[in-house]
Amino acid sequence: MNKNNPIGLFDSGIGGTTIWQEVSLLMPNEDTIFIGDQRNAPYGIRPKQEIVDLSFKNIDYLLSLDCKIIVVACNTATTNAVKEMREKYQVPIIGIEPAIKPATILTKTSKIGILATKGTITSDFYSAKVKQYPHIEIIEQIGYNLVNLIESGKIHSDEMKELLASYVTPMVEKGIDTLVLGCTHYPYLKPIIETIIPEGIQIIDSGKAVAKQTKKVLSELDLLTDRTTKGTNYFFTNHDLNILKEFAPFDGIIEHREF
Ligand code: DGL
Numbered sequence: 179m180n181k182n183n184p185i186g187l188f189d190s191g192i193g194g195t196t197i198w199q200e201v202s203l204l205m206p207n208e209d210t211i212f213i214g215d216q217r218n219a220p221y222g223i224r225p226k227q228e229i230v231d232l233s234f235k236n237i238d239y240l241l242s243l244d245c246k247i248i249v250v251a252c253n254t255a256t257t258n259a260v261k262e263m264r265e266k267y268q269v270p271i272i273g274i275e276p277a278i279k280p281a282t283i284l285t286k287t288s289k290i291g292i293l294a295t296k297g298t299i300t301s302d303f304y305s306a307k308v309k310q311y312p313h314i315e316i317i318e319q320i321g322y323n324l325v326n327l328i329e330s331g332k333i334h335s336d337e338m339k340e341l342l343a344s345y346v347t348p349m350v351e352k353g354i355d356t357l358v359l360g361c362t363h364y365p366y367l368k369p370i371i372e373t374i375i376p377e378g379i380q381i382i383d384s385g386k387a388v389a390k391q392t393k394k395v396l397s398e399l400d401l402l403t404d405r406t407t408k409g410t411n412y413f414f415t416n417h418d419l420n421i422l423k424e425f426a427p428f429d430g431i432i433e434h435r436e437f
Contacts, residue, residue: 222295
């Protein structure tokens with residue numbers, strides 16, 4: 179594998195661009211290819227086997243473009259399919275999961291809230307993680323319809339604000355002091371959530387940790403680029419170019435592709 183090959187990232191839609199931002203911030207000289215499988219979004223309401231099959235399809239496409247590492251920029255795909263992906267492919271695969279461990283360290287009330295998709299919260303992977311912290315009260319909420327609203331351009335709608343309030347207010351009333359955003363779409367909702375919850379409640383996600391882990395693995399494999407100029411960043415969707423354009427950086431190359 180050539181060290182100047184691109185880093186490949188995928189998500190069900192535009193959410194994974196929040197992970198791309200962290201990867202690009204940490205490793206600006208790397209070339210990247212991000213694919214958003216918007217035609218099949220949301221993943222969070224699909225059965226496990228469909229998520230596995232869609233993840234394979236996405237990886238096959240990224241490998242056809244010679245990606246040197248795969249970043250699964252999707253909690254739902256990671257928690258449902260990372261084992262299967264690692265069994266099938268030899269390329270290094272970096273997953274993302276809700277930041278439960280950091281939240282258990284940060285919390286002072288020993289009560290944390292997790293907002294994630296149905297697919298993530300009902301996965302065996304997630305249940306196994308939660309069991310590691312019996313001393314912490316974990317209050318879960320499935321973010322029904324949040325991804326749909328983001329993917330259809332309704333992020334700043336009244337509907338979004340009302341839905342978010344109905345999800346996070348009960349968690350606040352139960353005494354959480356830390357809220358985990360367990361879906362890569364949700365960091366875009368942080369400014370709205372901050373207008374709903376009291377100050378002092380920390381909102382965390384896993385983006386920076388995933389970028390750091392990606393850099394660590396590339397470094398261990400001697401696969402960090404040796405280019406000294408800024409990398410080229412491609413963003414492909416199989417559905418709605420206009421939505422992707424809103425979330426990708428201004429200097430990214432944004433195209434429609436079949437995958
Ligand atoms: N952005 C994804 C995640 O991190 C998937 C959301 C979805 O398609 O339901 O879970």
